[in-house]
Amino acid sequence: MPKVKTEKKSGRKEVSSKEVQGLRFNTSLGQHILKNPKIVESMVEKAALRSTDTVLEIGPGTGNMTVKLLERSKRVVACEVDPRMVAELQKRVLGTHLQPKLHIMVGDVLKTELPFFDVCVANLPYQISSPFVFKLLLHRPMFRCALLMFQREFAERLIAKPGDKLYCRLSVNTQLLAKVDHVLKVGKNNFRPPPKVESSVVRIEPKNPAPPINFREWDGLVRIGFLRKNQTMSALFKHTSVVTVLEKNYRTHASLHNIVIPENFSLKDKTQAILVESKFDQKRARTMDMDDFIALLHAFNKEGIHFA
Known part of the structure; x- marks a missing residue:
């Protein structure tokens, strides 16, 4: 979920949140909910989930994608920092056949030890993009693939090649450890509330075995x-x-x-x-x-x- 900088007025930060259907989204935490069902469906499709998979989802929000993941996998571990979103997610599956398949981890994913998982699908808070990518790629045991939503420019840095304007340390480090492909462009109007940046979905497949390099x-x-x-x-x-x-x-x-x-x-x-x-x-x-x-x-x- 993209991070949007808080606007300043008279030297003070305004509250960076939006109220949608009675729930205030805190954009300073990167809370921009993906609302377009076609984008959600496309991300789930490109993850190529198996019925035996455990899926790690970061920032599930109100559960639009979580429900789709639960329908196609054995188990979903959803990591969410906001207790209000946790409550919304729990309400969404309460009393359904999907409830036993959902496990929620409450807390900051960067400070949390990741569980075992086969696939990671996430609409990330963009401010944690870089540290999360490397936490993911250095995680063991190795996972099969990750479908991650990023700010467009960050995604372009991940896939940049030598000589490209955006080629950087991030490009080299990521491509050492994984095969990275751009799979989908996502406009800002597909989110609620809309962020100020365009987004992209990237597929990351770790190299297995990992290269024998310290x-x-x-x-x-x-x-x-x-x-x-x-x-x-x-x-x-x-x-x-x-x-x-x-x-x-x-x-x-x-x-x-x-x-x-x-x-x-x-x-x-x-x-x-x-x-x-x-x-x-x-x-x-x-x-x-x-x-x-x-x-x-x-x-x-x-x-x-x-x-x-």
Whole structure:
């Protein structure tokens, strides 16, 4: 569910909520309910649910999608932060054959340990998009796929390729861990109340098995690469902040492996030599693909340079 910034007036935040059918939606929590049944049906269809599936739903709201998920799966675990929405959801299935199949988790999904699930379908609060994606992708045991609603630009970043204007650290990290496809554009008028941004639905399918890469190390390298994505790798690895962190890591590595560090040792010179030898010194992150980052990470690790 998209987050819409609260409007300011006379230096004070106005209450960012709307009343619809007696229920006030708090847009500061990202409460924009998907009202178009065709969009709901399309998302459920593209999830390709099986009757044996456990589905994780984030931000079920009043249950428009939850009911469809319950009809096609074995169990739905719905995670909701707002007790009022929980009450609405419980009322919706009360006394029906769907009630035993619904389990509700009340709380912030970012602070909650995710249960086992096969498929995740969610109309997310957009302010938690990035942290939730990585919480999802690092979750074990691995799930089959996720159908997630995002702000349009965020969705485009997820699927961006090297050289694209929106290609960024998010693109590289997500595509390392999963196959990502844009499946549906959703206009703002499909929500109640309408947000100020356009939306998109993305299908995320984790790579199974996961690539044999230490994700903390990988993300450390990619983070440096996208500090200034138009700068060369050579320029980026001369930044004082980068050199300081990597030198601390290197000295720790040397200590653990009984490597003697010469008195005239220069971490900056060492990283530059590695970049030149691996032919990445003049490369820029905005044009580097996953294979490039993997090759560069291996080149650094081989020489005892670590990023975590």
